Amino acid sequence: MSQRALQMPEIVGLICNEIEEQHPIGEVPFLSSVLASTARVSSIFANECLGRLWSCQDGLCNLLRLLPTECYTMKGSDVETMTVERTLTRKDFDRVTLYAQRIKHMQCKKLPPINVCSSAITSLEYSVSSADHTGLPYISMLLACSLETLHLTASGDSTSFLATSGARCANLTEFSMFTPEPYASESLSTAYNSFLGHLTRLDTIDVDSMACASFQQLAALPTLQSLVIRDNSLHRFKLPSGMCFPTLDNLELHYSSFKTMGKMLDAMETPQLxxxxxxxxxxxxxxxxxxxxxxxxxxxxxxxxxxxxxxxxxxxxxxxxxxxxxxxxxxxxxxxxxxxxxxxxxxxxxxxxxxxxxxxxxxxxxxxxxxxxxxxxxxxxxxxxxxxxxxxxxxxxxxxxxxxxxxxxxxxxxxxxxxxxxxxxxxxxxxxxxxxxxxxxxxxxxxxxxxxxxxxxxxxxxxxxxxxxxxxxxxxxxxxxxxxxxxxxxxxxxxxxxxxxxxxxxxxxxxxxxxxxxxx
CATH class of the missing domain: 3.80.10 (Leucine-rich repeat, LRR (right-handed beta-alpha superhelix))
Known part of the structure; x- marks a missing residue:
């Protein structure tokens, strides 16, 4: 059956009742922003109403030219970062998929106890307060093979997370993790070794608690270029000697001492630094x-x-x-x-x-x-x-x-x-x-x-x-x-x-x- 051309009231109704309700752009509905975003989408919608609207994309683009410029070029209309303060829902991930062309980086503070994943996300930044104990157990639900950047600031059992999440982070090129753990325990060292063993593409790592036994695993990474350690407990450990970092070009040590840096230099070979x-x-x-x-x-x-x-x-x-x-x-x-x-x-x-x-x-x-x-x-x-x-x-x-x-x-x-x-x-x-x-x-x-x-x-x-x-x-x-x-x-x-x-x-x-x- 051939599709008839939609009239303007029908277009407005579809936007207000379907798109804006299911995939809100912000706290206040912005019709023109929705129009602009919809016009940029290049995927085929499964929803019948969205499909009808997409079939009129040429008409929508013409309509956009008639709207005031500030309506559809407002700040944030083309951002690639999605920031969510509340607990995530399935619709949030639907929204990421809907705007897959531009949302590549998700920032969130609370995670839902549901199995959700979006292959559109290549960068994830997650932070949780110490009062929220549901953090790291659910972070693995967001991991996908497409994820390239992962920044974690979280309470919870980081040892367990590291021990079980390495395989799902195989494509990571950048990783940072900050936890309230007082010092690098033996169990954390084992977990780091397990995690790092899967990261064959990693080029940047930034952590606040690094077990010295993991340095040898870091040295084995074929593409590591930047090593940043924010740990004031390294002086307690004896670093293994003869570690060669052939590709490392940036080394940073924070919250430590000159003596600790001297120990690191004695133990490391960095020909490309x-x-x-x-x-x-x-x-x-x-x-x-x-x-x-x-x-x-x-x-x-x-x-x-x-x-x-x-x-x-x-x-x-x-x-x-x-x-x-x-x-x-x-x-x-x-x-x-x-x-x-x-x-x-x-x-x-x-x-x-x-x-x-x-x-x-x-x-x-x-x-x-x-x-x-x-x-x-x-x-x-x-x-x-x-x-x-x-x-x-x-x-x-x-x-x-x-x-x-x-x-x-x-x-x-x-x-x-x-x-x-x-x-x-x-x-x-x-x-x-x-x-x-x-x-x-x-x-x-x-x-x-x-x-x-x-x-x-x-x-x-x-x-x-x-x-x-x-x-x-x-x-x-x-x-x-x-x-x-x-x-x-x-x-x-x-x-x-x-x-x-x-x-x-x-x-x-x-x-x-x-x-x-x-x-x-």
Whole structure:
């Protein structure tokens, strides 16, 4: 039987009574959003009413052109993530299937005790409160062979889950799991080994409790590229030696110590490592930090490491201990001549002279982002010997530098602009992080920075009267004055005002060193 053309009232009735009721787009029905979503669906509906509506898709597309643009291009109409705060139902999975072309990532906090699965989902993020004890036993119901990314934050028996779910996660490429387990028990180690044995495609793992016996299983993974461990109990275990990670290019250790990272480096061989990060909660003296940097230089590929991130907790500094580190501590890292990103925030800070800064700049000619500073939460200051004029060495040696963080001695006035060699200008630097540095000569500082770094537009400070040490020298206002007078910063702000600060607009990236208007 030939289908007749549906009239507009019938179309509205089908949408309101069938689609919106069964597959709600949001808390409030949006007719136009449903129309737009329906027009994008490319599957055949089994439901007779939905089938009738789909047969009129050409008419619906024409109808969409008559609706106001904002009706069907509202934020979220094309999102790929489905977030559900309540307990999931079967209709939620029907909805995923209905919008299979765009919903690929599901975020949920509660799971139903029903056997549901959707092959359309390739990424699942699940979190549950400690009061909900139905979490992990039901998470396996969502697992499908198509799942590629799994992020779990859950209470419950993680050991049991790991021991029984490996086969259904065979296609995972990214896995993270955070549980309240106090430390890596023997049973958890066995479960990890069982789970990891199935993950032949895994390239990223991020966990907060890793049994040391599982390191050997990780080393056996043929495609592992990123290993992130957030575990403060590794120091209790003896790591197996001689573990080779032939494909690993990123290693991160959080909530631990430099001593633990040293143990890991002694036990691991990482010939392809390009990035390393240590987030230490423990206070370490200069000789301990230098020792770990020496291990870096001895055991990591000198010509391949591109990124080093070292961060410490400012709260762990013993009272009255504010001894700044010198170049002697950092010297082992200067052998990594291909560094692109170096973010080193130590709770003692740095005291580096202009000569030391010149050595650092010469050692890292490819650097794009450099931070040698205090932690963000530091409530004290460390006086540095680096003058503002000393920054010119980065213009001479680091042409790719885009972001710089250093403590500066603002009591020394920089030279006059007329004395600066225009050939030493660096047109990439956009952001200067001065931490808690004081400043006495804002006017001449602004002129100097504008001349040497004509693309500089932003000055960052740590000063905060409510949380940090008192700004006795009015450094905030002084640095803000510098920022307001940066030549390129003025042009950028003028450019943004002309555009009405349109969301998503990008800043000009090419700058005439003689001060002409930015070129888009």
């Amino acid at each position: 390009t990035s390393i990060e240590v987030d230490s909660a423990a206070y370490a003296k200069a000789h301990i930090i230098r020792a770990i940097f020496i291990r870096f230089a001895e055991q990591l590929p000198l010509s391949q490491l591109h990124a080093i991130t070292i961060d410490t907790d400012a709260e762990t500094v013993p009272s009255g201990t504010h001894e700044a580190l010198t170049l002697h501590t950092l010297e082992p890292l200067l052998s990594f001549g291909c560094l692109v990103h170096a973010n080193i925030r130590l709770n003692t800070g740095f005291d580096l002279s202009d000569t030391c800064i010149a050595r650092i700049a010469a050692a890292w000619p490819q650097i794009k982002s450099l931070r040698l500073a205090l932690p963000y939460d530091a409530k004290y200051t460390v006086w540095s010997s680096t003058t503002i004029a000393g920054l010119q060495t980065f213009a001479c040696n680091c042409p790719l530098l885009e972001s710089l963080g250093l403590s500066l001695d603002g009591s020394v006035e920089p030279p006059e602009v007329q004395l600066i060699d225009v050939m030493t200008q660096q047109v990439k630097l956009r952001t200067l992080d001065v931490g808690t540095s004081m400043l006495e000569f804002p006017q001449s500082t602004a002129e100097f920075l504008s001349a040497v770094f004509p693309a500089l537009a932003k000055i960052e400070t740590y000063w905060d009267s409510s949380n940090h040490i008192q700004d006795r020298f009015n450094s905030v206002s002084a640095w803000r004055l510098v920022e307001s007078q940066l030549r390129f910063g003025i042009k950028v702000r003028k450019w943004e005002r002309v555009l009405g600060q349109v969301h998503g607009s990008s800043l000009p990236t090419i700058v005439d060193v003689e001060g002409s208007e930015p070129i888009m």
